[in-house]
Amino acid sequence: MSDKKPNYFMQSVAETLDQLGVESCSGLSQAKALQIKEEIGPNRLQAKKKKPVYKILLSQLQDWLIYVLLAAVIITLFMGEYIDSVIITLVILINAGIGTFQEVKAGKAIDALLKMSSPKALVKRDGQTKEIDSAELVPGDLVILDAGRVIPADLRLIETVNLQIEESSLTGESLPVHKNAEASFDNTKMPIAEMANMCFMSTVVTAGRGAGVVVETGMNTEVGKIADLLDTNVHQKTPLEKKLSELGKTLGKIAVAICIIIFGISWIQGRDPAEMFLISVSLAVASIPEGLAAIVAVVLSIGVTAMSKKNAIIRKLPAVETLGSVNIICSDKTGTLTLNKMTVTEVYTSEGPILIQAANKNILSESVRILTEGMILCSDATLENEEATGDPTEIALLVLGDKMKIDRTDLLEKNQRVGEYPFDSNRKMMSVLIKSGTDFTVYTKGALGSLYHVAEFIFDQGEIRSITAKDKQNFSDAARKMSNNALRTLALAYKSASSDMTSDEMEEGLVLVGLVGMIDPARDEVKPSIQLAKQAGIKTIIITGDHKNTAFAIAKNLKVADSIEQVLTGPELEELSEAELAEKVENYRVFARVSPQHKVQIVQALQAKGNIVSMTGDGVNDGPSLTVADIGVAMGITGTDVAKNAADMILTDDNFSTIVVAIEQGRNIFNNIKKSVIFLLTCNLGEVLVMFVTLSLGWPVPLIATQLLWINLLTDSLPAIALGMDGDDSDVMQEKPRDAKESFFSQGAGIHVVLGGILIGLITILAFWYGFYELGYSPFDKQIPEEVVKNARTLTFLVLVCSQLFYSFGLRNSKKPFYKFKIFSNKFLNGAIALGLFLQLSLLFIPFLRNAFRLHMPDLNGWLMALALGLIPLIMLEISKIFLKKRK
Known part of the structure; x- marks a missing residue:
């Protein structure tokens, strides 16, 4: 048999049989078939060697944020804070476990294809018709087809009698295709959907009968090429993963710098090196929001649970955030926008x-x-x-x-x-x-x-x-x-x-x-959903295997396209270079007669223009594009296992409008995560500023190591998580999609962190100074009684905790003053603040704990000062919102 692989659809039946060296009356001999199988292997889709689970787990740990957390574990172990070490270690392991589970789950897209491609085949060998496992088929085998049969390999048809084959899962066609063995073509770029003399692996005979000769098996089949696309596309990090990685790098550098600077200042001042080393590492822990990874995971998990109740199942946690950045929804037509029902x-x-x-x-x-x-x-x-x-x-x-x-x-x-x-x-x-x-x-x-x-x-x-x-x-x-x-x-x-x-x-x-x-009519709920998406700055694009006019008619009815010039076909797409496609891709609203490879090209061209693309689909042919898209969305009812396993999100109701609901939820979830991040960094900046300024001035240490860790435990956990569980903002769909390159610190958030941190730091320094002044001393004094230092540290401790807890109220909405939203609607935040204050007061009123943390019971003036100073950051935040609102 020749090594040449011609376009069999361009050959006649006689030429094909001659090319493959087979007689139509007898088929291959059993010996010849076994010889060919030995040479080319079984007719089975082969997934590439999978990465061991332990390697996947290790890859999850190769991240800067994880490195910072590991450093925090070492530091806290050195300090003897074993409980804190255990908590941080658990955070690392939980996050690595989630990532490993998701990556293993994603690999099942190939497994689903493998299961699809092993039916029985009716073949003619040595002049006799027999049923064999499709894995035994080789090029040259004669396959008999009748209604209900799954096509076991790619075939050049040699006989057809009213033969119709359902190819929608491969081509996107909504109707069975009539096949004609005698048809011949001279177009080398003929779309799969128009090859009337061919049939392909995993499609189904719906009517008539026929026979064909196997021309391609295994990974060389059309569905095999799709499996290869699924297996080779590299998964890109989502914007959230990238932002957290960048934030981790920054925080790691800051932590190291703080340790060096503080220790250097202490050395110059002649302080005890051992004591200052302990203070330095404590401050490093304070500057790292070690609860960030856990908080993000918790907030995303809560969001996923809420979305599942709205018929959207998220397979990959970071995809929730990416939904908020989506500005283009690429949708398959058949079964997604339409009912898939003539x-x-x-x-x-x-x-x-x-x-x-x-x-x-x-x-x-x-x-x-x-x-x-x-x-x-x-x-x-x-x-x-x-x-x-x-x-x-x-x-x-x-x-x-x-x-x-x-x-x-x-x-x-x-x-x-x-x-x-x-x-x-x-x-x-x-x-x-x-x-x-x-x-x-x-x-x-x-x-x-x-x-x-x-x-x-x-x-x-x-x-x-x-x-x-x-x-x-x-x-x-x-x-x-x-x-x-x-x-x-x-x-x-x-x-x-x-x-x-x-x-x-x-x-x-x-x-x-x-x-x-x-x-095949459009779903009733699709048109209003497309319009709602449009209001939110999201464009809908139809990508289908159907004919140009059919696709345009549906698009026009749904108000996706206005003119036929907005439609591009697969053959027309192939005439464009990669650069030309990237330049013109945003001019089109409909892509018709496209192949699986075309879908991937279209998605990648849109991404090259800076778009965040969601691709919806349900068939095998959608698998590669679902994988390469920023968000792959599969249909839960009509979707194939391949589509579901390749997707980031599955719609359990196959409802296009659920995508828009999910996008709204994604935007709210990102906003909540952003609130938590801003809160953590603002609080930690305040803590760092207090320590840095007071030590630089030569004052006594304002907070000892255990106090710093307690504050971190109190503010880096419950209030931050509670902010991430805030309710949905009804105005979020009135805004344009968020730029995927936008950092957590854009739109004034960075200034917010700096000013808020400085304000919390300054009022806490004021409280520290007042603790000395109240008892007739100055922090500049050389000899200060231990009880005076305890009093100052207690006020510092109280003001820092109170200001951070109260400040979280104002962060629920970055634009609306608190009287514009239901301030007590977030019961989790209310509970977190109440619990935080209760625990803080417990340290003061329980003698054993008060002594352990080296605190002093404040007098009435001390309590009033702590309450007044603690409210200042919240009051200033609300005043700034009102001022900015009036200015706009």
Whole structure:
């Protein structure tokens, strides 16, 4: 067998068989098949060698934030703070565990493809037909096809009889494709969906029969190429992961710098090196928000739980934040924007058009009755109790009968099919001979143009008369109008017949009755969802395997596209270079007749323009694009396992509007995370400033190591998490999508952290000074009694904790003053603040704890000073909001 791999769809049947060295009458010999299998391997999709779980776990630890946390573990162990060390270690392990689980889960996309591709195959070898495992197939094997069979490999068809194959999971086509073994093509860039003489692995035979010769197996098949795309695309970090990584690097550097500077200052001042080393490392711990990773994980987990109740299941936690940055939703048409269910929406007879949405028994005229009954009798589909089998087009005709109040069971009992002239792609029609009592009738359905050649009469106003040019013009105009609205048309004719009529005689002298128009309709909820997304600055783009006109008609109906110039087809896309596509991609709103590779190209071109892209889909063909998109969204009901495992999010209701709900939730979750980050960094900056300024001035140490760690424990946990659990902001969808490159410190957040930290630091330094002043001392004094230092540290301790806890109230909304939102609606924050104050007071009122933390019971002035100074940062924050609001 030659090593050359030609485009088999361009060859004739004889050329293909000769190329593969096989006889159509006998097939390959068993010995030859085994020899080929030894050379090329089994017909099975092969996933690349998986990374061991321990390596995945180690890769989760290779992050700057994790490095900083590990440093904090070492520091706290050195200080003997074993409980804190255990907590930080647990945070590291939990986050690494979550990341490992998600990465292992994502690898199941390939496993789903493997399961899809191992059906049984009916083959002819050594002149005998036998059923074998599809893994045993090799190029050159002759495969027999019949209805219900899964195609076991890529085949060049050598025989077809009314063969129809469902390829929607591979090509995006909403209808089964009619296959013709005798077809040949000369276009080397022929789309898969138009290769009528080929069929592909994992697609399904829905009607007819045929035979084909295997031309590609395993990873060389079209579905194999998709598996390869899934397996080789590198997962990109989400914006949240990148931001946390950058923040971790910054904090790590700051922590190291603080240790060096403080220790250096202490050395110059002549302080005790051992004591100052302990203070330095304590301050390093204070400057690192070690609860950040845990807080982000908790907030994301809470968000995921809330989203699951709204029919959106998140498979990868960081994807929740990415949703808030999405500015383009690329959606597959079939089954995502549409119902994936052909529906007759209009019929036309000589009496004129009738819209089926308004149809009822009262409009069932004689011509409409004959049209509907004829279509039912020409159907091989079944429909009972909403369970359907067969061609979706024929199922739609049965549904039409139900809408017209026709008793299909009674109709079929009284009319028996006794003859048939099957459909073929040359005639483009099929005929059945029906016996009713002693009468015989022929019903023929097919393309209107084909019926013109065999129809000599027309049914008009209850009478049969000769058809005229005007009649044909009227029917053609009606068909054209339907086609312009993306309706697929099907015509019906009939005539009285005899029992011994030949096939050719069945299609002579027919009476044209009418025309039906059908479509895979858009979901009712899609249009308002697209408009809501548009208001939020999110553009919807349709990417489909369907024909250009059909895709545009749906897009126009949904107000996604305005003109046909906004549609680009797969073949047209291939004419563009990568640079040209990147330049022009945002001009298009619809991409039609595209392959899986095209979808990936489109998503990558949009990303190259700085867009954050969400891709929705449900089929095998959507897997690669779901993987490469920033957010891959799979349909939970109609979606394949491949699509679900490749996606970041799964819609359990297959509802496009759920995507918009998820985006709103994603925006709110990011805002909540941002609140927590700002709160943590503001508080930690205040702590650092207090320590740095007082030590630089030569004052006594304002907070000892245990006090610093207690403050961190109190403010880096419950209040920060509670802020992350804040309720949804109703105004969030009035804003444009957040720039994915935007840091946590954009839009004034950085200034907020600096000014808030400085303010908390300054009032705490003031409290420290007042603790000396109140008892008649100055922090500059050389000899200060221990009780005076305790008093100053106690006020410092109280003011720092109170100011941070109260400050968290104002951070619930960065723009609205507290009286503009329900201040007590966040019960978690209220509880965190109350618990924080209770624990803080417990240290003072329980003698054992007061002594352990070296505190002093304040007098009335001390308590009033702590309360007054503690409220100042919150008051200043609220004043700044009012000022900025009036300024805008």
